Amino acid sequence: MYQNNFIVSSNDIDIRLDRFLEEKLPINRSQVKKHIENGNIKLNNKIVKAGYKLKENDKITVSYEDEIVLKPEKIDFDVLFEDDYLVVISKPQDLVVHPGAGNKSNTLVNGLLYKFKELSNPIDEDRPGIVHRLDKDTSGLMVIAKKDEAYYKLIEMFKNREIKKNYLAIVHGNIYENFEINEPIGRDPNNRIKMKVISENSKEARTSVEVLKNFDKFALLSVDLHTGRTHQIRVHLSYYNHPIVGDLVYGYKNKFKIDKQLLHAYKLTFNHPITGEKLEIKDKFPKRFEDFINKYIV
16 A cells, blocks of 8 residues: 655645656556546545646645556467457456456466567556456457557447457357347446446447357357447346356356356457458357356257
8 A cells, every 4th residue: 555645835836736746656647647536646635636736735645555567477368360460369267357456467468468579558558458358257359459550440440349249158048049139238226236228327239149059958149249338248148038157147046056157259350450451250169168068968
């Protein structure tokens, strides 16, 4: 925990709060701004903006958890495509994408720093290469930016839904025809860590589902995302009464004691942001899917 207090002298009048602290604290200016926005830095016991102009005798109170130092670590993941501008990797299940509270190391970012000399994220230097993310318990393909020009274009492409994302999922119950779910998703007012299909304070969400195979009481699905809402596939399939096996948040316990969702980002289709070449990257069929099918339902 870092803690400190400052009293503004006459020499520092009219200096921006973030510029003043950039010189005083062992962190950079973007990190200073984050702490101001998060309320870890207060001025006269109040939260103010980073651009606040200091006055004589202002009291600045600083208290925050020590900054995470990004270090390269050898992390196991597959690389399916790489050129000078971007990489497509397959993230294993149980791997957190970037360091944060409770996960200061052993993340995908640590592994990216170990494997690649060049990574780009001009917006957030604490997340080098990251342009989108997957939940810890969701495995599969992710696009990683190596150069700034690729980063900005990829961000725009995700925003404009120009990158097609396809997932594989094993769900409870049999399904006999393909379907689409077009229902808005928002924060669950009764449980703030969950999302749900809800009309108030929500955003459009559309998911297409193709049935690949039915097993005894289970189905293997191919799922296309047309929007990118938090937990979208999990919420929509649960809403449709076919929750993902192992999803204990939106589904239910199973007799096989699988407690991590059988959901995998299987295919990415997009035009290369720099060359324009059409790319279709497919991952291997997940081993844990094979294990479940062979052990329990075949």
